[in-house]
Amino acid sequence: MPAADFDMNEVHWLMDMFNTVDVGLVVLDRNYQVCVWNGFMENHSGLLPSAVKDKDIFDLFPSLDEKWFRSKTEPVFVLKNRSFTIWEQQPYIFKFKNYRPITGKADYMYQNSTIIPLTTLTGEVSHICLIIYDVTDEAVNKQDLELANRQLEKMSRTDSLTKLSNRGFWEDQLKKEYLRLQRSQGVSSLLMFDIDFFKKINDEYGHGGGDEAIRHISDLLKKTLRESDTAGRYGGEEFAVTLVDTPQEGAVVFADRLRSLIEKSSIFYDDKVINVTVSIGVATFSSEFQKHEEWIEAADTALYHAKETGRNRVACYSQEMKE
Numbered sequence: 001m002p003a004a005d006f007d008m009n010e011v012h013w014l015m016d017m018f019n020t021v022d023v024g025l026v027v028l029d030r031n032y033q034v035c036v037w038n039g040f041m042e043n044h045s046g047l048l049p050s051a052v053k054d055k056d057i058f059d060l061f062p063s064l065d066e067k068w069f070r071s072k073t074e075p076v077f078v079l080k081n082r083s084f085t086i087w088e089q090q091p092y093i094f095k096f097k098n099y100r101p102i103t104g105k106a107d108y109m110y111q112n113s114t115i116i117p118l119t120t121l122t123g124e125v126s127h128i129c130l131i132i133y134d135v136t137d138e139a140v141n142k143q144d145l146e147l148a149n150r151q152l153e154k155m156s157r158t159d160s161l162t163k164l165s166n167r168g169f170w171e172d173q174l175k176k177e178y179l180r181l182q183r184s185q186g187v188s189s190l191l192m193f194d195i196d197f198f199k200k201i202n203d204e205y206g207h208g209g210g211d212e213a214i215r216h217i218s219d220l221l222k223k224t225l226r227e228s229d230t231a232g233r234y235g236g237e238e239f240a241v242t243l244v245d246t247p248q249e250g251a252v253v254f255a256d257r258l259r260s261l262i263e264k265s266s267i268f269y270d271d272k273v274i275n276v277t278v279s280i281g282v283a284t285f286s287s288e289f290q291k292h293e294e295w296i297e298a299a300d301t302a303l304y305h306a307k308e309t310g311r312n313r314v315a316c317y318s319q320e321m322k323e
Helices: 003-020 039-045 066-079 136-156 167-184 198-224 248-264 292-308
Strands: 024-029 034-037 083-085 111-119 125-134 189-195 230-235 238-243 267-269 272-274 278-284 314-316
Touching (some): 066 125, 167 292, 189 198, 189 292, 198 267, 198 272, 248 278, 248 314
Antiparallel strands (some): 024 125
16 A cells, blocks of 8 residues: 555544544633534534634533633643543533433433643643533542442431331430530530320220331420421430530420420321320439440430429429439
């Protein structure tokens, strides 16, 4: 084959590869005008190379974050070093729709990119080349995995019956609050409460009725909580609530409102009406507590005092109760 024919074939092959390769190739000059636009870019943007040539890239794509984009490209012009972008930092450079059937849940193409300096014969960087990679599959898979992990984490700290925090997670949060209060000398209160005569409910309505009573109280509790508070199922029919930055007076108001709300409500189960009451113990943080378990014991002591003195009431912990 004559050398001239071989050279022509080589140019043809290069142009063929340039237009069919499954990455975007864009060349910009120092004024950010488009010089080269390959087939990938044409297919995903709907813009012909002739339509974009010598046009300002920011005019062509108003959604392109100019400040961010220049922060990535200017060092390439000045320092003559490559630069990279990843979808975790910026989902895309060019807002192309996602047409992949497997990752149809993504509205737009996630992109990574490499930005390469193109030098003149004198060594000056006159242009830059952007290589755009479609990483939508990778991005969506990673997001799905992260979502699944978050859901698993939530399940691991959630009580399945009540959807409140389970005992392990709630107690861990209480321990953190205990340590915070030791440092800050602040004030928070702890509530422990359970359902009065719960065994009778189970005996009369079965365990299904007992479960429905527990769910009902959990729903009422969730409606009364503030975002800063943490409520959990401590075990069986017993619940615990950490009221952050709440002194005893405020905790008693909260507890009595919850007690009254439960007393006035009705549970409908298996064509029957179940009415329940709760007894609540309140213990405000004290620097005398040597560990967070002593705080729990104080609230539990107040709870049993409320039961011993009539049930369906609120009792606050005092040293006399312990003695």
